[in-house]
Amino acid sequence: MKTANMARPPVVAIIAGALLALIIIACAAAPLIAPYGMSEQNLKDSLASPSAKHLLGADKMGRDLFTRILYGGRVTLISAVGVVTLSAVIGIPLGLISGYFGGMLDAIVSRFCDMLIAFPSLLLALVLVFAFGRGLGGAVVAMGIAFVPMLVRVVRSLTLVEKNKTYVEAARSIGFSPMYIIFKHIFPNCAATIAVQFALDLGYAILSLAGLSFLGLGVQPPTADWGAMLSEGRDFLLPAPWLALCPGLVIVLSVLCINTLCDGIQQYLDPAQQPLPSFRRREKPLEAAEVRAANLKEGAARGE
Amino acid sequence: MENDNLLTIRNLSVELMTARGVVHAISGVSLDIYRGNIHGLVGESGCGKSITSKSIMRLLPEGRARISGSIDFDGSKLLALSEKQMAKLRGAEISMIFQEPMTSLSPLKTARAQLEGALANHTNLSRAERRFRAENLLERVGFPRDRAKRYPFELSGGMRQRVMIAQAISCNPKLLIADEPTTALDVTIQAQILALLRDLQNEYGMSVLFVTHNFGVVSQICDRVSVMYAGNIVETAAAEELLSNPMHPYTRALIGCIPRGSGQRDRLFALPGSPPLLYEIPDACRFAPRCKYADEQCLSAPYHRTTGTHTVACHHVSADSAGGI
């Protein structure tokens, strides 16, 4: 139909997705793309400005910044995925079960989550890092646990909505066991929203991990990581601003892309959020032929 | 003849834009509503009866619905009015009641306050006069005085419907559009509401367009009836005439589907198939695919033929053989 102004393709989300994919592929292919080795020092180039030799400049020890961003990205992205996966493995079943069964279990789980949410997640992660020990592993586990309560909340509220729908009651009346209903029926119907939450958390995880590394609690040198690089660059803000600026920008860019992509996906999955198609204004009300046909019919009906 | 009409609809067509394309929700609908008459509009879900009533009120979402044809209400062309003029008419000259009153009553206002609000909108009565009027109206619709200060969620479905009816008649409308007003109610309450509507219609002399899917209800309250199928009106007649002597095969089928009588163990008549999707305007009679009388002539759309007060759109009902196929 030429009159149909079908739902606009989510251009922005597609661009964001493409950028994100570019970042991920570049990081994944770091050994192929990077012009230098990850820890290759060249003290001659200490604090070199961006140039043909060092695309984004070099740090104090003359390590190529572009190279380190690529390698650092691998650490940052993989550990961010680790964080959300850990939180999902714990949070999703917990949310589903406490939402479905309600009662005592739900009360305990909910209060516990409330308690944890009362702390800022970074603060919580800080405390946990001290419990699990410094370093990347500790940081990932700590952040993963810090993300659990929010996820439990989201999943629990989705479950509460789904469990009152007829299809769940129908499943109960057929005689399926509660666990079967939870994972075979309720979970697939929440999965889309959970996936969006998952991706959003990915953005937060990148930020929070960068924060932990920045504070020196995450990745330990000489491993590169965007947060750690930002922290290192801080000391040279005036003589070499790119050292802090570049990792900072990459963090912002990836998180922005992830969030934009999530919005796009959410809109795509939830038709209620899609702008409804409408007739274009200028179009004539009805095809002339149709009016004539209708008039004829009407005339005949009145015996004209 | 035209002078008796309060509302004259000619060739009304509505196209709706949906996510899957343009739907010709109704096409070529012509309808006369006489003064002081209750006109039933009957059909199954998706036949376009609600679209018709909403186009009279001009309540279809602008931009997503394209209306053509003419709607003549008491001398004014409704489709040509500005939105501002239309807003003046709505609730005053034409008012509407719905199946679910909860959606059209404000949840934050008490029953009496709903009415006072409506009166404030369309009249310039003083506050005290509005209160007096509101109380009178509530009493008129049989709403118990001691519940006037209750909120909609504290009222039963029947009572909410009464509040909505009071609100609808608060400005003495000339036309009341009732869209399935008793469908969600229990039968004993339905009987009360139907009787109330009948009384009010007599008292106020208004016309009512009564949209319903239930022939039993039509039989109680309507003077004239139109039957809709797939966006067309297929038959119009006086209510008793239509119920005792339905001519269109679809009307016959619908009435035949209603289970009644006790101890009957013979199978109910059931219509095969389902109504067409109206993504395009079909050339043939829209009912033909489900009609047991269909033949070659049904490949073209049937005209409306009128015999006396009975108008039918079917090739198999000829003007001189009124009464039958």
Next chain:
Amino acid sequence: MTKGKNALVEAIEISKQFRIGKNRAIKAVNGISLTIRKGGIFGLVGESGCGKSTFGRLLLRLIEPTSGKVFFKGTDITSLSNREFSPIRRSMQMVFQDPYGSFNPKMRIGSSLKEVGKYFGLSKESVTARVSELLERVSLSEDLLLRSPRELSGGQLQRLAIARAIFNNADFIVADEPVSALDVSVQAQLLNLFCDLRESTGLTMLFISHDISVINYLCDSVGVMYLGRLVETADTADLFHDARHPYTQALLASAPLPGRKIKVVLPGDAQDSAETVGAGCEFYSRCPPRSDKCKEEAPVLRRVSGTHCVACHLCGASSGYVI
């Protein structure tokens, strides 16, 4: 109530209270005793909020009763543990009012049907065979199996819901307003299907409806509920020719049918009753022929003749009040 030989389901003094807030509760079902005989369709009619759906769910133990017992084939299912109950559950199934919501929207129809067999350990071949057999029985074609629920019409979905309910050869089905959401023409198809199933499988069914003409057409015996109580029960023909309870009479008189004028016979609504009910009869505030006794003492269900039972002080054993 005596346990008849052919009683399939028997409810004894069953009640369910739902708590609203801290110290209020509503009695959705209030001490109902009822026996449903094997074979045949028992209709349960009443207005919205009278507790008929809750009662149906209590019989299936989808809701736990506040008090009372339910026997299925002589076993007290209310006292069983979940594990003990689960094999019995297979023979007690339900069909819901909303056909569009009855199927998991993320599953294709085929999987939704097959899952019922698979879960209970049927082999793949026998599941497939059973599905084809059921589809034929409810007159649907096999190509629906690959569709998702939202692509189907209400009538088709309700047929599938029925097919699913009888998948494991259930003995007892509770159908909660199964035709109310459908258009009349589709409703007629479904009613015919129910009739066929009764003939061919000897199914026992509790058919819940607010539509007295549907009940009249389909059911062999009928119970009438008002505000959580069973006020009258009888064979269908009996009830429709000789309704005793004033409420039943009002229900019959208000059912709109083409060509029959109805009268307004009852003042007020169920909310009046609910708010004013004291120790006496729930129906007191709306009952035209009420007496003082009705206000003070709640009537119990008494046998008036044959299988005809009425809960009303005004209905003697011989003749009732006639509106």
